[in-house]
């Protein structure tokens with residue numbers, strides 16, 4: 077086993093799991109690593125009926141360093157079994173992944189499970205390949221690594237890593253995320269017959285980093301991390317399709333700063349992507365970062381993302397763990413041409429202690445409805461009808477003295493445009509945690525809103541008419557109350573259902589299963 081080498085590795089390795097498990101902020105029905113650091117979802121897939129989730133993992137401690145590929149599997153997308161680490165950096169000064177096995181994907185190469193990932197060497201990453209045994213438990217790195225020797229010549233790039241790989245007829249195609257200095261983010265397109273020898277085609281699409289303010293919530297950044305291209309409309313990628321049937325997801329990055337996930341709808345045809353529109357993928361921004369999706373055996377497109385922490389680096393290291401995997405989301409193309417998201421229905425098996433409130437009018441002025449619901453592992457489902465000008469607030473994780481509360485707010489403008497807002501300003505008395513407000517538009521032309529909220533200790537995932545807002549909160553007072561109020565105007569509560577959610581990890585976990 078590697079010795080502790082990093083200055084942040086201050087917690088002895090044999091204490092990490094116990095520290096992580098003792099942390100009140102640790103989610104219980106989201107996937108988290110056994111302890112240490114977790115970031116991007118990798119190689120998300122269903123293989124012979126079993127779901128596989130790989131992830132960026134540092135078992136040395138809760139900091140990003142010498143990244144390995146953690147691995148877990150599931151038969152139902154709800155509970156996960158830890159499996160041995162799939163990839164770890166190879167020793168030797170010349171190994172292409174000496175300093176980390178960064179993000180990538182799993183593909184089926186004629187029955188052989190194959191990983192395409194970014195090998196990190198020094199400060200740079202290059203594409204590498206590893207081949208798995210039929211049970212996906214042992215992985216052998218290809219002798220040809222790196223399978224692409226260098227980024228495209230003659231282009232000044234900002235960075236170069238992460239992969240989207242698919243088969244089109246008899247040929248493999250691959251995108252590698254990058255950025256062209258002075259212009260914007262991009263994805264370079266390659267082609268191969270064997271996943272080992274790749275021919276460069278060109279940039280699929282180039283963003284314009286100067287077309288809007290850098291502070292904008294849809295700024296496309298100077299580099300695109302974790303590009304993910306898929307057909308959201310009918311048919312399969314590369315087979316005809318309408319002008320907005322394809323989706324190119326990327327995570328906007330700038331000089332080490334992980335900004336937010338965005339997507340273009342458009343048409344992928346030939347060697348390029350003709351964009352139709354740009355959209356924010358999750359209104360929580362960096363709290364749902366580096367998403368990756370796959371089509372499962374029933375044809376559903378399922379997406380996972382990385383819920384970054386909102387507390388200090390020192391607090392993470394002390395806690396012994398960092399990073400939450402999102403709940404798996406079914407991703408569909410809505411009638412308005414944007415993506416719509418919903419947690420997979422399988423999660424409903426974790427529900428217990430159902431509370432149902434009958435419909436009623438919520439009159440503005442702020443008299444709270446007595447919900448009788450409390451908890452820090454909850455699934456809430458509301459149907460609401462908002463009149464123009466109405467504002468409905470749902471308080472979560474509220475302390476008894478009312479000092480701490482995380483508030484989800486839905487409002488309907490006079491013109492019918494709706495907004496979802498997460499107010500974290502009173503979510504924690506800890507002055508060091510991120511409490512920035514998050515918000516985004518919600519289609520609600522007739523004022524009708526389906527609101528789904530999953531609360532799992534520090535992880536909160538909200539879906540309002542299919543538009544997600546994900547974030548982290550760190551209450552200090554242990555509050556669990558749920559309140560509901562019309563803060564302005566009039567709204568009708570059509571239904572309110574709440575459940576307590578069970579945990580998904582029963583027994584003890586180990587850093588190296």
Ligand code: DQQ
Pocket residue numbers: 115116132143178179194237238301302334365366
């Ligand atoms: N994280 C990985 C990279 C990717 C970034 C490294 C996104 O491959 O670009 O852990 O969070």
